[in-house]
Amino acid sequence: MTLKEVKEILNAEVISGNHDLEKEIKCAFAAELLSDVLALSQEGALLITGFTHPQVVYAADAANLCAVLFVRGRWPNEATQQLAIQKKIPLLSTSYMMFETCGILYEYGLKTCALTVENGQD
Amino acid sequence: MDKTDHNILFHKMFHIEGGNFTSAGLISDQVKKILKEAGIPKKVIRRASIATFEAEMNVICYATQGDLSLFITPLFLKIVVDDEGHGIPDIHLAMSEGYSTADEKIREWGFGAGMGLPNIRRNTDEMVLTSTFRQGTHLEFVIYLERQETQLPFE
Numbered sequence: 001m002t003l004k005e006v007k008e009i010l011n012a013e014v015i016s017g018n019h020d021l022e023k024e025i026k027c028a029f030a031a032e033l034l035s036d037v038l039a040l041s042q043e044g045a046l047l048i049t050g051f052t053h054p055q056v057v058y059a060a061d062a063a064n065l066c067a068v069l070f071v072r073g074r075w076p077n078e079a080t081q082q083l084a085i086q087k088k089i090p091l092l093s094t095s096y097m098m099f100e101t102c103g104i105l106y107e108y109g110l111k112t113c114a115l116t117v118e119n120g121q122d
Numbered sequence: 123m124d125k126t127d128h129n130i131l132f133h134k135m136f137h138i139e140g141g142n143f144t145s146a147g148l149i150s151d152q153v154k155k156i157l158k159e160a161g162i163p164k165k166v167i168r169r170a171s172i173a174t175f176e177a178e179m180n181v182i183c184y185a186t187q188g189d190l191s192l193f194i195t196p197l198f199l200k201i202v203v204d205d206e207g208h209g210i211p212d213i214h215l216a217m218s219e220g221y222s223t224a225d226e227k228i229r230e231w232g233f234g235a236g237m238g239l240p241n242i243r244r245n246t247d248e249m250v251l252t253s254t255f256r257q258g259t260h261l262e263f264v265i266y267l268e269r270q271e272t273q274l275p276f277e
Contacts, residue, residue, distance in 0.1 A: 027261065038172050039244075050231050058147025059232075062171035064164075080223035 001075060003067055006046065008102060009108055010094040012069065017090025018079050023066055027113035030102050034059045041065060045113035048101055052076040057083045065089070066103050071098045078092050132160065132194040138178055140186040140207055144230045150175040153192055153201075160194055163267060169245040170265050172197055176238040177203045177261055183228045184208045185258065198247070202262040217243070217251070264275040 004021040007087060014021065030048040034055055037047060043064040043092040049056060052074050060068055067090040070076065075093055076084075084091045094101055134156065136149045154171045162170075174190070181188035185207025193200040208223075210216045217239050224234025243249050246263035253259040 005210055032232070033235050034232035035237045035241075037176055037232075039235070039237040039241040043168060054233065055143075055147050055232060060173065062147075062168070063152055064168050109247075110174045 001105075001108065003046075003092070005108075006069065006105065006110075007092055009104060010096055012094040014089035014093040015070075015075040015076065015093055016066065017084050018086070020067070020088070021089045023090065025110065026065065027111045028069075028102070028105055029065075031100075032100060037063060037065075042115065046110075048098065048105075050074050050085045050098065054080045054083045056065060057087055058060075058107060059091055060089050061081055061087045066109060067092065069101070071101045080112075112121045128197045129197075130193050131196065133158070133191065136190055138181040138185075138188045138203075138205070140182060140184070140188065141204070143182060143227075146179060146182050147175060148229065149178045149190055156192065157199070158193075162194075162199070162254045165265055166183065166199065166265055171202070172244040173242045173263055173265070174201060176242050177201065177263075179233050180238055180259070180261075181205045181207070183224065183233060186256075195196075196267075198260065198264050198266045200264045202260075206258040209257050209259055210256040211255045212253075213251055213253060213276055237255050 003023045003025055024046055025046045028046040028048055031037050032051055037059045041063050045065050046098040047060050047065045047068045050071050056068060057080055073095040138149055150171050153174045157167045157170055185205035188203055191202045194263030215221050218238040220241045222234050222236030226233050228234040241265060247266050248264040
């Protein structure tokens, strides 16, 4: 699935990185805590989150994630946007809730990138 | 830095201000840039960036200030962090996944899941952590450029 398809399926708006929409997304990871992003995501993942501070871009860049999709219509501030442009990490925003966003993408065949953890051990 | 001193190709120290959440990620970002420019393998950069980000957050969350030093040698990267602050009363407990003493403010900034130290251990090849409660914490970790079991910098 490409980022463009993610955009269309979720009726998402592209905040930045319009020229990178042909990027292939192999898997996705959803989290509200950057701790989880740093500990559990895998390289190349699409990050689905409601967290909009610039630190989300730093974390995505440190973990080599390919793009960030904000849920619940969340929109990052200028500092986050500028950092994302600098790091070449596309940002998108959808009005769907986290659960729906993940469910829809899963239905379309996008798989998880998260490392497995033991029950209750996250 | 013991017997490896003469092999240091690069060294830089960064100051980290405790409680300054708005600049969180800046130091690990600078470290990542340096490693990229030095031509370090991509996989090593990812591990180092993640471990450095976690270490940087620990200083911001739990210390008044700290210094993070990056050393590049032909065989490994080494990062040393010394801070002044809370310290860790029980290192064994702090190393267990999910254990956290984070407050609301730390969680607001997306951290404090109790994954930081275990995640540093997971992304590094050698890790040493010592702390004096109410004084500060010393953390150092090593990532080999290519896994070399025979080269142990802490021996």
